[in-house]
Amino acid sequence: MPAVTKETLRAFLHDSLPDGEAAEVERQLRDDAKLRAQFEQVRLEEDRGEHSVGAIWRRDHISCPSRDQLGGYLLQALDQDLIDYLEFHLTVVGCSFCSANLDDLKQKQAEAAATTKTRRKKIVNSSAGMLKDVTKPA
Numbered sequence: 033m034p035a036v037t038k039e040t041l042r043a044f045l046h047d048s049l050p051d052g053e054a055a056e057v058e059r060q061l062r063d064d065a066k067l068r069a070q071f072e073q074v075r076l077e078e079d080r081g082e083h084s085v086g087a088i089w090r091r092d093h094i095s096c097p098s099r100d101q102l103g104g105y106l107l108q109a110l111d112q113d114l115i116d117y118l119e120f121h122l123t124v125v126g127c128s129f130c131s132a133n134l135d136d137l138k139q140k141q142a143e144a145a146a147t148t149k150t151r152r153k154k155i156v157n158s159s160a161g162m163l164k165d166v167t168k169p170a
């Protein structure tokens with residue numbers, strides 16, 4: 033068997049080696065402290081996510097929810113599954129792209145709420161005015 037490369041170790045870590053080869057790597061790992069150290073290195077790299085699908089997703093925003101979904105999240109108007117996913121995405125993955133998007137939506141929502149309040153106040157005032165008019169002696 034050729035020398036175990038980092039790629040092989042990575043494949044071993046991800047359980048994607050053919051059985052025979054995996055057994056051989058396992059055997060070499062048991063016998064070879066240097067290889068174990070190298071394996072540890074690969075494992076750490078994978079943990080940091082430098083080669084993981086997750087890292088690529090994070091880089092390219094493939095896993096990012098849509099702006100509509102983020103808006104629904106703010107309004108608590110999503111399925112629990114999706115809420116869980118968004119919470120994971122925002123807090124665990126810590127996607128800065130979506131955090132910024134969410135902040136922007138929050139601000140827009142606050143502005144919209146302020147506008148609604150003003151409008152409601154206007155309606156109340158004008159109704160009060162109408163009531164006054166109605167009750168005014170002719």
Ligand SMILES: [Zn+2]
Nearest residue numbers: 096127129130
């Ligand atoms: Zn995102």
